[in-house]
Each structure stands twice: as C-alpha cells, then as structure tokens.
Amino acid sequence: MIQQRIKRKLYKLTHPVVGEIWMLHRVVEHVSNVPEQKELEVTVAWLEQKINEYRSKGYTFVSIDNLPEHGRWVCLTFDDGYRDNHTLAYPMLKRLSVPFTVYVTSGFIDNQLSMWWYPNQQLGMSSDELQLMDANPLCTIGAHTVSHPKLDTLTREQQYREIAESKQTLEALLGHEIKHFSFPHGAHNDDTLAICRELGFRTVVQSWGGPLRRGENPYPLPRINMTTK
C-alpha cells in the first residue's frame, strides 16, 4: 500500500502535468434548473472567464490536432453538436482566438434524431452551421457516433456501424478526413478501441481521467468534465 503510494508520487514527480482536455457540452445564456440538464450546461460568460483565468496563469489553448508535449496547455472540446456551440460559443472563441473541437453525433445534425435528454427540443446544429464553423481553422470537427448509444452495450458489428457511419457522414458533409472521436457517455470496451484504430482515428477521448502528464499519449485520452459546480 505505502509502496504503491510512493510509486505514484514518484511517477507524478517525473511526469508533471502538461495539459488538460476540457469536456463541455452546451453553452447557454442561463443554466437550466433541471439537474440532468444543468450538468451539461455552462454560460458563455463563465466559459470566457475560465479561458481568461487560465491564460493569465500562463496556459495556452491548443488544438486536439497538435497536443504539445511540453508547456501548460488546455484543449477545449464540446460533445454532441449542440446549436448553441455555433450561436453562442463560437463568436466568443473566435474573438479570443481559442481553438476548439466539436464531437458531432451525426444523427443530431439538422435534428434528424432527437436528443432524448432534452425532450421536445430541437438543439442540434444544422449542416450549414457545421460547415461554416468547420471552415475556420480554429475549429476541428470530430465524430461521436450516429445515435449516441453506450457503445459497450452493442455487438462489435453494431459498434462498427455507429462509429464508421458517423465518420463517413461528417466526411461527406465537410469534404475532408475526420481524425478524432469521442465515446458517447464515455462508454467503450476493447472492441471500440480496436475499431477506432482500424478506422484511422488519430485520437479518441473519454469522459474522465484528469489531466495529461508528460510522456503520456494514451488511447483513449483522458478529459476533465467542466461544469459550473
């Protein structure tokens, strides 16, 4: 027990934290009162303040396409493909020149499928909005399956379809390769990882795990859930 703790301490000393990949979902004007929804929401003012706070502490904001091995950085990511990422977050991120990634669930584009955790609301981004954002070098679009299932509850074939189809749909819409993937609900197993490698995803991210340390390049990458709590 003590030996393990010493080992961990030594590891931390020799592998200092270099970066944090932040996981966000919705960016809103006012946070909801519904607990399950509140967890997925931050206000645009809160996010802007966090970015400024980290910048003043010497952190740089970097793209998922190019995570540095040194320095102190933050990589901003949004899951699902909410319309407010385009209408509220994007103008602020452009103004501050902050790179960001949006992992889009392809079925949510143009609200073909609904997000069941937001009943009776059409919150998905349109194809046009997605194309507009993708044209800006600050923005990286990643895939996030077709219908947002828990991948580890599916057969390998079903997983393959969910992952590959979302990649293909986004590639057809945007006209370039999609290199990054995020697991819905963070759920994954060995098949998920093997499929992602087979399809050529350069990075995959999960929904937990804390910061990234020097010399680490895990598949999947850890993230930090950013909420206003």
Ligand SMILES: [Zn+2]
């Ligand atoms: Zn998601």
